[in-house]
Amino acid sequence: MNRPIRTVSIFCMFLFLALMVNITYLQFWHAEELNTDPLNARVAEAAFSRERGEILAGEGRDQVTLARSEEFDDRYKYLRVYPKPRLYANITGFLTLGTQTGIERSQNTVLSGEDPRLFVTRLIDLAQNQSNKGGNVLTTLDPAAQQAAYDALLSTVGPEGEGSVVAIEPKTGRILAMVSLPTYDPNDLATHDFDASEQAYERLDEDDREPLVNRAIQTRLFPGSTFKVVTAAAAIENGLYSSDDNVPSGATWQTPGTTGESNVIDNEGRFQCSPEEVSFLTAMAYSCNTAFAKMAVELGPEKMREQAEAFGFNSDYLNDLSPQAQSVYPESVEGADGSQVELNDAQTAQTGFGQFEVQSTPLQMAMVVSALANRGTLMRPYLVEEVQSAEYETLETTEPEELRDAVSPTTADQVTDLMVETVANGTASPAAIPGVSIAGKTGTAQRGVEGLPPYGWFVSFGPAEDAEVAVAVMIQEAPGKEIAGGALGGPIAKAVMEAVLND
Structure with a gap:
């Protein structure tokens, strides 16, 4: 063989080897990633062409369907339908050709029937010459609590308002309610009229109020005075004070190392906080910033x-819904020379009542009070209760998972006593439920922008001695209303707790 032919032969051999390596990589190592990629058009079309599983909430007679597939007379055979669209949109998300969000995305392999746990079901369908059906996903949501949260929040902030409500079962971490306003209708996006779907998406995406954002897990704001329960927990846990002690307070306090009125902390006219020392109960019940x-x-x-x-x-x-924003307690700030330095006393003072650079999602604040309600043990929050076959047979049930002991039981009990006093005789009284001991805390957080109204927060749990539900309410915008965490958030939290306790 002459040299040119040998060179061409060797080159072709390397091309062949490269092709084999690429095919092997795509079919074996990269196949799963490609198959689960929501932008994979082939996979997306296949999802439209089979009966996708249902998304469910509740049990027995109270069970409701959040998403299902209905037969449809076109090339895709099935249309995704959301029977209670605005109530659950931030959780179910939506399914379009090439796009999945919410539970539709996080549980896609189950709903599409491709999950390994549905292997036997696929074999049976194949043997019976039937199309592959997707499995069902049962969520942890309590339909009564979800409806109560939605109705109460909507009536409070109005159709142009913005806010969120999250309710958690403290002993397990099960998310009982998760509402975000403004909301949208996922049916407008799931249509097979792709031009109409694209127009609907663009309209929602360009809306300044961001209806596609799940405020429960994607919006973080200054938590304001609701963060005082974290400060109280830190003070008790570290042996600085107990709930029976007096604590330093005062009508005003010039933060250390500062001058000028802008760095003076006050109590917004709450005279109960004015003495140089007040009881810890008074400090929490009347939300004393200086303390x-x-x-x-x-x-x-x-x-x-x-x-x-x-x-x-x-x-x-949170593992079964994304994306989520991390709540933040700052690790450092930029110093005068551009390097990162620890917070100074003035900045730390602001964090004590949820300002400076402390920011939280509603889910995070619900987790704080849920841990306190569970005597200090923080459970991982979760939304997926069960994975089921298409015939509703349980294939897997989520087991509650302890994340850590956030505080000791003694600390949790003492902070609970402070929060019970806040509902019984303080600023959180709008959440009081006759005959039930409720623990709660208000929050009205300044935005840090002159002329803009504050954010309203409210956190609570009950019954205080053996909690069944912990709630966080965040009010971002309430046009035409004066935002105050207790006045607006308290009744919302009360409605959700009553829905759970009376269920």
């Missing part, structure tokens, strides 16, 4: 951050 600012400085930023992180700040924790 919690001083506590934070006494503790220092490291201990404050450690306590916040024990409750879940600066981490991810």
Whole structure:
């Protein structure tokens, strides 16, 4: 063989080997990633051409269908339908050709029938010459609590308002309600009229109120005075004070190392906070900013951050719905020379009542009070209760998972006592339920922008001695109303707790 032919032969051999390596990689190592990629057109068309599983909530007679597939007379054979669209849109998400969000995305392999747990079902369908049916996903949501949260929030903030409600079962981490406003109709996006679907998506995506954002897990704001329960927990856990002690307070406090009125912390006219010392019960019940600012400085930023992180700040924790925003207790700030330095006393003081750079999602604040309600043990929150076959046979049930002990049982009990006093005789009284001991805390967080109204927050759980539900309410916008965490958030939390306790 002459040299040119040998060179061409060797080159062709290398091309052949490269082709074989690429095919092997795509078919074996990269196949699963390609098959689960929502942008894979072939997979997307296949999903439209089979009977996708249902998304469900509730049990027995109270069970409701959040999403199902209906036969449709076109090339795709099935149309995805959302029977209660606006109520559950932020959880179910939507399914379009090439796009999945919410539970539709996170549980896609189950709903499409491709999950390994549905292998036997696929074999039976194949043997019977039937098309492959998807499995069902039963969520942890309590339909009564979800409806109560939606109705109460909508009536409070109005059709142009923005906010969120999250309710958790403290002992397990089961998410009982998750509402985000404004909402949208996923049926407008699931249509097989792709031009109409694209127009609907563009309209929602360009809306300044961001209806496609799940505020429960994707929006983080200053938590304001609801963060005082974290500061109180840190103070008790570190042996600084107990719930029976007096704590430093005062009508005003110039933050250490600062000058000028802009750095003066006050109590917004709450005269109960004015003495230089008040009881811890009074400090919590009347939400004394000066008291919690001083506590934070006494503790220092490291201990404050450690306590916040024990409750879940600066981490991810929800596995079955994404994306989620991390709640933040700042690790450092930029110094004068551009380097990262620890928070100073003035900045730490602001964090004591949920300002400066402390930011939280509603789910995170629900986790804080849920851990306190569970005597200090923080459970991983979850939304998927069961994976089922198409015939509703249970294939797998989610087991509750302990994340960590956020505080000791003694600390949790003492913070609970402070929060019960806040509902019984303080700012959180709008959440009171006759005959039930309720623990709660209000929050009205300044935005840090002159002229804009604050954010309203409310957190609570009940019954305080053996909690069945913990709730966080966040009010971002309520046009035409004066935002105050207790006045607006308290009745919403009460409605959700009553829905769970009376179920």
